[in-house]
Amino acid sequence: MAKKTLTFISMILKQKQERQIQAVLLIRDLDTHGQEKRRFKSLQDSRINHKSIDSDLQVVIGAAKSKREAWVLNGFIPQTTEEEKKLSEIKKKLKFDPCLEAHRLRGDKKYPEQRDRDAKVVLAQLTEEKFEREQQCWTQTELELLRDRGQATGLTDYLHEIETSLLPMIAQSP
Incomplete structure (x- = not known):
């Protein structure tokens, strides 16, 4: 291609x-x-x-x-109490922080047992599928933080x- x-x-x-x-x-x-x-x-x-x-x-x-959504997750910083709550629930379920370790999200939403570990699913949960919120993850997050979090992605x-x-x-x- x-x-x-x-x-x-x-x-x-x-x-x-x-x-x-x-x-x-x-x-x-x-x-x-x-x-x-x-x-x-x-x-x-x-x-x-x-x-x-x-x-x-x-x-x-x-x-x-593995997916571009991992890059967006690298830049996700909760902006509201609701987002903090969602991220906390996801971290508890995954047993790791998907924003710090987005490279570990290797699941495939096509398979029910892997759905929770799919970067697309996690990002959709955190951003409520709002593209504007996704954009904020790469436009408003400090470049140094993106560099630090994005090493494995x-x-x-x-x-x-x-x-x-x-x-x-x-x-x-x-």
């Missing part, structure tokens, strides 16, 4: 005289059990192969272990890629 995306972008760039696309963010869940390393390597290989074709295009990789690596690849490019833009 990553290879196809980069090939498509290259075709668009060749058709335009003025280069408008300067970077691509390849973001993917690595939630296929036992396939995480293969999926991540596929993203890296696509970036390396594309770099030999188009060295000007920045390719940033974001690999969520791939969020820290993604933020590092943004800081080292994308931000310098943006800073150089007129």
Whole structure:
């Protein structure tokens, strides 16, 4: 999929005289059990192969272990008494804090016995499925806290890629 995306972008760039696309963010869940390393390597290989074709295009990789919802949970901070209560109940049921250890949420909601350990389910319970509340988890949470909590979910690596690849490019833009 990553290879196809980069090939498509290259075709668009060749058709335009003025280069408008300067970077691509390849973001993917690595939630296929036992396939995480293969999926991540596929993203890296696509970036390396594309770099030999188009060295000007920045390719940033974001690999969520295991689901992107884990990244959102890394940034969840209860804002109300009700949210504190929900988080406390979830922590009691799981026997760990899903915001500090979101990488441990490896369940699959398709299977009733795993439902409580699914990152999507836990996030939905905490945010009441409100996208605005999810957004607050990454827009209002301190960057240092996201880096700290996101080490095992791939969020820290993604933020590092943004800081080292994308931000310098943006800073150089007129």
